[in-house]
Amino acid sequence: MKEDKIIHKQIEPLLAYFQNLIPLNKEEKQLVCDLFKPRLYRKRQYVLQEGDVCNQFNFIVRGCLRMYKVDDKGNTHIVQFASENWWLSNIGSFHERKPSELNIDALEDTMVLQISHDNLLTLYIQAPKFDRIFRVLIENSFISLQKRLLQNISSSAEERYLSFIESYSHLTNRIPQTQIASFLGITPEFLSRLRNKQTKKS
Amino acid sequence: MKEDKIIHKQIEPLLAYFQNLIPLNKEEKQLVCDLFKPRLYRKRQYVLQEGDVCNQFNFIVRGCLRMYKVDDKGNTHIVQFASENWWLSNIGSFHERKPSELNIDALEDTMVLQISHDNLLTLYIQAPKFDRIFRVLIENSFISLQKRLLQNISSSAEERYLSFIESYSHLTNRIPQTQIASFLGITPEFLSRLRNKQTKKS
DNA sequence: ACTATATCAATACTATTTCTTGACCTAGTT
């Protein structure tokens, strides 16, 4: 049957990503194509809103998302940015099926491939290889989260900024500095001063 | 019990709206509070996308939505605008549980109170007074739709524009003229010329 | 006193969105 072979083009970056971790056979590829759905979010659009349960696991094909918390005073604190070939979801809310206290929205028009909670379970059952793939993927997230935490509790704003532009060089010119400030936990004004200082140095 | 009295503040405009049609008792108010959920849509965000079933009946607390169709050529035709204290839903899709061929999105950041299809049925059963309220509300929508249709088939673009600014004076300076043009069924350029002509008159 | 940071207000700058205009086209009247 021909149907077997219908693999939608938009899925390719994701297949390439998996392929890079562990080779997939035809059936596994087909599963991925069936269970992940492409979706476009426009700049500023919510992907996940506080209070809703996170029901999708998102792989970013192009664009950029942020996950953040709004505190009681109305200040936003960015937990994570994610751009091409990264994953973003509120893992806690996703797995425990509980309302999210974090928001996710788009900093640019963003194309994601998303798999629902149910479909992810199906995927694990039908192709246990994905248990491993998703373990690796979560491990990676965990590692970078831990790194970020460590940085946060041990460094000055300036050090954190320097480290940010090193780790996220592809994002520094792409997202507004207000956002970077909110990620670093400082005010935009202070970030502006840090930058000023840096440019004077060179 | 205290719980009885917990009425979320955001619901008030809706209670006021109902109250204005028919007085509600405590239990009815409580039902409204339990069954309607507040939700914020940001500018350009979809409230309903073509192909999805419309599952929410929306009351607008603040902001402005539009409902429109995109034709085969990619042109958009606005069926309806809705701002504060108006209702907007694709009633056909909502009641017949069929995929919508219309889109709804936000022209401004918009706060709505929404009730799901299931919850609306519950509401009707638990408080039959709402049968009447919603009948009135649908009648109002019907009347303004008919008026619009009549206008459309019987008037020139200029007359339609004049009538628009009369009926929707609160919106004329609030939404872009591209949108008004699309509502009137003319090009933005032509609308611009009509406006030009008007100002010259006075 | 000094450093790292915050707040507030004003200003400057940039990018995006919206509006207008000119030039030209078309189909249906008069």
Added chain:
DNA sequence: AACTAGGTCAAGAAATAGTATTGATATAGT
């Protein structure tokens, strides 16, 4: 044949929204 009600396309102008910088002043901890 000329007129009217509209349309298309491209360019530019104007308005608005979003972003970045700067100065002045404040605070808490070393």
